[in-house]
Amino acid sequence: MDYSFFDFLTLIGSLGLFLYGMKIMSEGLQKIAGDKMRSILSAMTTNRFTGVLTGVLITALIQSSSATTVMVVSFVNAGLLSLAQSIGVIMGANVGTTVTAWIISLFGFKVDISAFAIPLIGLSIPLIFSEKSRRKSIGEFLLGFSFLFMGLAYLKDSVPDLQSNPQILSFLQNYTSMGYLSLLIFLGIGTILTVIVQSSSATVAITLIMCTKGWIPYDMAAAMILGENIGTTITANIAAIPANVSAKRAAIAHLMFNVFGVIWVMTLFYPFTRMVTWIVSSFGPGDPHQMSQFLANLDPRTISLITSNAELTDPKLVELQKQLLSLQVSVSYGLSLFHTMFNILNVSIMIWFVKFYVYVCSAVIKPKNVAEEEEFQLRYIPSGMLSTSELSLMQAKKEIAVYGDRTYRMLGMVKELFYEKNEDKFLKIYSRIEKYESISDRMEVEIANYLTFVAEGRLSSESKEEIRIMLRAVTEIESIADSCNNLARAIKRRNEGKGEFTESLNHNMDQMFAIVDQALQQMNVILHKPEAVHDDINVSYNVENEINNYRNQLKIKNMEDVNNKAYDYQVGVYYMDMVSECEKLGDYVLNVVQAVIEKKI
Structure with a gap:
C-alpha cells in the first residue's frame, strides 16, 4: 500500500488538530458559561431528575463529558455535591456528550464545514484580541470550532485507502464475522482507543470515519461506540485517585453506570440495532447496513474515483458518488x-x-481508619488531574479555608503547651506543633503550585485577579503558622531557661491569647463564607487594634515590673517575645482578611 510515514504523521496531526479544536472550543464555552454552570450546580437539589438535566445542559454547553465528570468529581471532593447528586449529573453528562456526535453527523458529513473554517478563523481573530473577556471567549469558541472541523476534514482525507488494498481489508474482515466475539473485540478496541485518546468525542469521530469509509460494518462500529462509553470514564477515575473517599465513589459510580448499561445493551444488541436501523431507514436517509454491501459490489478503481475530490464526468460514477x-x-x-x-x-x-x-x-470504596493520614494530604485540591480552569478556583478557596482551620488548631496547641508542666506531654505537644508547621509549609507550596498551574490555563481577567489574591492569602496564612511555631519555641526556651511566669504574667498571656484566638476565628469565618462582604473586615480591624493597644500596655507595664524587681529581666525577655509574636500573628491575620475582602474596594 502506498502509505508513507509522512501520511501517518498527517493522520496523527489531523487527530491532534481535531482534539485541539475540541479543547479550545470547550474552554471558550466554559468561560462564556462558567458563572452559569456554578449557579446551576450550587442550586442542585437532591432531586435526581434535576441532576440529570443539569448534566445534560452543562455537557451540551461545554461539549465534553470528561470535563463535566472531572468537574463533578472535584465538586464532590469539595463537599458541594453529595454522592447521590453527583450520580444524577454524571448520568446526564452521558446524554449531553451525544450532542457532539450529532454536530459531526449533521455538519461534518453533510456540509463541508471546513470550507467555512478559514473565514471563521478570520472572524475570530479580532474577537481574540479584544479587550473584553467575553468577546475573547467567543473568539476562542469560533477558533476551536474551525480547528475541530478542519481536523475532521483532514482526518477523513488522511486515513489510508483500505478499499483499494483488499489484502489489508480481508485482514480486518477476519475480526468482523465471529458473531458476539467480534462485538466484544470491537467493544474492547473502542474502550482502549478512548483511554489512549482521552476524548470520547474524538473516538466517536474516528469510528464514524472508519464506518463511512467501509473499514468496518455498522454493527462493529456500534460496538466500538459502546466501548467508548466505558473508556471515557477513565478520565474521572484518574482525577479521583488522589481525592477523598466521596470523589472516588463518584468516579466509580460513573464507571458502574456505563458498564451496566453496556452489559444490558450487549445482551439485546441485535434487536436494539435493528430498532435504530428501522428509525433511520423510515425517517432518515436510509439503511446504514447497506454501506458494506454497496462497497463490496464495487471494484477498487471505482471506489477510488468516487471517493476522490476530482470532478466526475461519467453519469454512472456521479450517481454512484451520490449513493x-x-x-x-x-x-x-x-x-x-x-x-x-x-x-x-x-x-x-x-x-x-x-x-x-x-x-x-460505599461498600466498594471504604474510608481509611487512620485519621492521621488525612493530615498529610490536601482535602479538596486534587494532586492528579486538574479540574476545569475556572472551576478549579472554587476548590482552591475551600482548601485555603481548611488551611486557616489548621493554623487555628495550632494556636490551640500553643495555649495547651503554655501551661504544660509534664516534660513528656510537653515534648509530645511541641512535636505536634512542629509537624503542623511542616504540613503548613507543604500546604503553602502545594496550593501555590496548584494556583500557578491553574493560572497557566485560559482564565478571565477576574479569575486571574482572584488567583493573585489567593496566593497572597496563602502566604500570610503560612506566616500565621510560623508565628504559632515561634510561640512554641519561645515557651520551650522559657522552660529550658527555668523561667517562671508570675500569676499576673500568665493572666496577661491568657488575655492576649484570647484576643488572637478571636482574630483567627473571625478570619476563618470570612474564609468559609461563599462571598464575604466589606462589613466583615470591621470586626477584624477592631480586634487588631485591641491586640496592638494591649501589646503597648503590656510593653510599658513590663518595663515597670522589671524595674520594680517583680520578676527577672530574662523572664521579661521570654514574656515580651511571646507578646510581640502574638502581635505579629494578629498582623498576618489582618493581612489575610484584607486580601480576601479589600479586593472589592
Whole structure:
C-alpha cells in the first residue's frame, strides 16, 4: 500500500488538530458559561431528575463529558455535591456528550464545514484580541470550532485507502464475522482507543470515519461506540485517585453506570440495532447496513474515483458518488442515534437505581481508619488531574479555608503547651506543633503550585485577579503558622531557661491569647463564607487594634515590673517575645482578611 510515514504523521496531526479544536472550543464555552454552570450546580437539589438535566445542559454547553465528570468529581471532593447528586449529573453528562456526535453527523458529513473554517478563523481573530473577556471567549469558541472541523476534514482525507488494498481489508474482515466475539473485540478496541485518546468525542469521530469509509460494518462500529462509553470514564477515575473517599465513589459510580448499561445493551444488541436501523431507514436517509454491501459490489478503481475530490464526468460514477454520500450520511445518523438512544434509555433505567449505586459504591470504596493520614494530604485540591480552569478556583478557596482551620488548631496547641508542666506531654505537644508547621509549609507550596498551574490555563481577567489574591492569602496564612511555631519555641526556651511566669504574667498571656484566638476565628469565618462582604473586615480591624493597644500596655507595664524587681529581666525577655509574636500573628491575620475582602474596594 502506498502509505508513507509522512501520511501517518498527517493522520496523527489531523487527530491532534481535531482534539485541539475540541479543547479550545470547550474552554471558550466554559468561560462564556462558567458563572452559569456554578449557579446551576450550587442550586442542585437532591432531586435526581434535576441532576440529570443539569448534566445534560452543562455537557451540551461545554461539549465534553470528561470535563463535566472531572468537574463533578472535584465538586464532590469539595463537599458541594453529595454522592447521590453527583450520580444524577454524571448520568446526564452521558446524554449531553451525544450532542457532539450529532454536530459531526449533521455538519461534518453533510456540509463541508471546513470550507467555512478559514473565514471563521478570520472572524475570530479580532474577537481574540479584544479587550473584553467575553468577546475573547467567543473568539476562542469560533477558533476551536474551525480547528475541530478542519481536523475532521483532514482526518477523513488522511486515513489510508483500505478499499483499494483488499489484502489489508480481508485482514480486518477476519475480526468482523465471529458473531458476539467480534462485538466484544470491537467493544474492547473502542474502550482502549478512548483511554489512549482521552476524548470520547474524538473516538466517536474516528469510528464514524472508519464506518463511512467501509473499514468496518455498522454493527462493529456500534460496538466500538459502546466501548467508548466505558473508556471515557477513565478520565474521572484518574482525577479521583488522589481525592477523598466521596470523589472516588463518584468516579466509580460513573464507571458502574456505563458498564451496566453496556452489559444490558450487549445482551439485546441485535434487536436494539435493528430498532435504530428501522428509525433511520423510515425517517432518515436510509439503511446504514447497506454501506458494506454497496462497497463490496464495487471494484477498487471505482471506489477510488468516487471517493476522490476530482470532478466526475461519467453519469454512472456521479450517481454512484451520490449513493455513497447518502449512505455515509445514513451511517453517521445511525451511529449518532445509536449513541443517543443507548444513553437516554440507560439513564431512564438506571435513574431508579441511584440509591443502589450509592450503596454499592460505599461498600466498594471504604474510608481509611487512620485519621492521621488525612493530615498529610490536601482535602479538596486534587494532586492528579486538574479540574476545569475556572472551576478549579472554587476548590482552591475551600482548601485555603481548611488551611486557616489548621493554623487555628495550632494556636490551640500553643495555649495547651503554655501551661504544660509534664516534660513528656510537653515534648509530645511541641512535636505536634512542629509537624503542623511542616504540613503548613507543604500546604503553602502545594496550593501555590496548584494556583500557578491553574493560572497557566485560559482564565478571565477576574479569575486571574482572584488567583493573585489567593496566593497572597496563602502566604500570610503560612506566616500565621510560623508565628504559632515561634510561640512554641519561645515557651520551650522559657522552660529550658527555668523561667517562671508570675500569676499576673500568665493572666496577661491568657488575655492576649484570647484576643488572637478571636482574630483567627473571625478570619476563618470570612474564609468559609461563599462571598464575604466589606462589613466583615470591621470586626477584624477592631480586634487588631485591641491586640496592638494591649501589646503597648503590656510593653510599658513590663518595663515597670522589671524595674520594680517583680520578676527577672530574662523572664521579661521570654514574656515580651511571646507578646510581640502574638502581635505579629494578629498582623498576618489582618493581612489575610484584607486580601480576601479589600479586593472589592
